[in-house]
Amino acid sequence: MKDYNIETKCVQGGYRPGNGEPRQVPIYQSTTFKYATGKDMGKLFDLEANGYFYTRLQNPTNDLVAAKLAELEGGTAAMLTSSGQAANFFAVFNVANAGDHVVSCSSIYGGTFNLFAVTMAKMGIEFTFVSPDATEEELDAAFRPNTKALFGETIANPALTVLDIETYARVAHRHGVPLIVDNTFATPVNCRPIEWGADIVTHSTTKYIDGHGSSVGGAIIDGGKFDWMAHKDKFPGLTTPDESYHGVVYAERFGMGGAFITKCTAQLMRDFGSIQSPQHAFYINLGLESLHVRMPKHCENGLALAKYLEHHPKIKRVIYSDLPGDPYHALQQKYLPKGSCGVVSFEIDGGREAAETFMNALKICAIETHVADARSCCLNPASTTHRQLTEEQLKEAGIPAGLVRFSCGLENAEDLIADVEQALNEVK
Ligand SMILES: Cc1ncc(COP(=O)(O)O)c(C=O)c1O
Structure with a gap:
């Protein structure tokens, strides 16, 4: 084909x-x-x-x-x-x-x-x-x-x-x-x-x-x-x-x-x-049948959240290559002109503790060892998926301890942002 x-x-x-x-x-x-x-x-x-x-x-x-x-x-x-x-x-x-x-x-x-x-x-x-x-x-x-x-x-x-x-x-x-x-x-x-x-x-x-x-x-x-x-x-x-x-x-x-x-x-x-x-092959084929419809929505939600976080006073840094200020934006434009994905990483002021307070307060987005799903989910890589890495290796992999990996699902973008906003309000 x-x-x-x-x-x-x-x-x-x-x-x-x-x-x-x-x-x-x-x-x-x-x-x-x-x-x-x-x-x-x-x-x-x-x-x-x-x-x-x-x-x-x-x-x-x-x-x-x-x-x-x-x-x-x-x-x-x-x-x-x-x-x-x-x-x-x-x-x-x-x-x-x-x-x-x-x-x-x-x-x-x-x-x-x-x-x-x-x-x-x-x-x-x-x-x-x-x-x-x-x-x-x-x-x-x-x-x-x-x-x-x-x-x-x-x-x-x-x-x-x-x-x-x-x-x-x-x-x-x-x-x-x-x-x-x-x-x-x-x-x-x-x-x-x-x-x-x-x-x-x-x-x-x-x-x-x-x-x-x-x-x-x-x-x-x-x-x-x-x-x-x-x-x-x-x-x-x-x-x-x-x-x-x-x-x-x-x-x-x-x-x-x-x-x-x-x-x-x-x-x-x-x-x-x-x-x-x-x-499982049957299930992933069902997923493939709608992949082209889902990916643009994941990207749309990712970009909306990244833009919201970019100017938030409690956010130190937003990592999302679709943002023009991102160091990988030129490569994203070259290799992924339709959008990168729905995953946005960001660092909350206050490190690991602040990240934890924020994640615990989320209502739509769940804390999960997962990513790239229809339902929004998030985790703190340094204490979960990457916990076996030394401080030096974390640095090399570009993962500060307070980083939150937020995977935007297919929900409404305004609802997702409102959830993030109320959770950030809990971070003192
Ligand atoms: C980029 C990437 N490659 C490979 C894997 C491993 O995949 P699996 O969990 O299906 O074994 C993951 C899991 O998160 C991943 O994100």
Whole structure:
């Protein structure tokens, strides 16, 4: 569906039923699939034929929804994972192994930072974190001969920095590695990183894509433009025989468009089993059907709140790249001209205590470990999602202790502002 606009892809992408088939994506609530002969099934195990044999690896419902995401992001192949964490882990681990090195923007979601800096470090993969404001030369300097990927978030959670995707892509490609971009906050409605040079896109579908706080999930989309064979020695997992699949060479057999997702499915999903349930895939497809209608409303509410807070005497700083005074406004205008997202971060005068008083007084907006939902929600990152970060790391990630991350839902903007106003009145 390459020729349709994003709205049509949100509604109709991925699944095209034939005559008399269900209009809605069917939920294939089955762990397994039936075959007439062992030979038929053997071909699937050898990756010689397409088809399904066990839902730990693949399920038709998931694949229909993944196909919609591939169309939305302008990719060639996609897969769903059980969470956004799994998506980022798989995307990086698919190209980097023990002894390898990865460069990542330091301004990323705290859970991803922990995954990289602690858990994947224990697996022998070393990460170098670079400031979101690093110059191209500084980015270059972070690379080593064993660097296998560059990672960043289109709009970082919760610092709301905007990634200079084109520059990151140029640097990654100069060093012969793919750029992996987590596009969770922007969604493909507001930004499509592949169009700007990114190679792999990841999502926590738990956020705007689901949009209704119903299902944890993730996704990986391959842009299909990275030439693994041109960097044969760097990516032996894709360019040399996989003995666990009878010697298949993914990059040769599945080409640039299919190698990454096939390897990720055949090896990582097989061994780690972090598949999204078909039921959740169905729910996130419902979310996708209205994503293009919801995102502008989230952005409208975000901008209205940011403008209100900008001049409030109790607010030290508002972080929202759509505001002309924001340091990332120029990048927002370039990469997200329709609007960034509904998440506004701000620092209340009085630090952590004032933030807590404010949040406790809110009536519409709830304190939640969540973001990017139809219902407005907020939290204090320093004491929740990012509490494992040291003071120094918090500073690097642009997260002062008194920061409130406020996720504007789909309520009426005036009601949201009135709620914020009465809560700020409680801060003495
Ligand atoms: C940008 C980003 N990436 C990844 C994740 C992890 O996603 P999940 O909670 O679905 O595992 C989150 C979660 O908040 C996120 O905000």
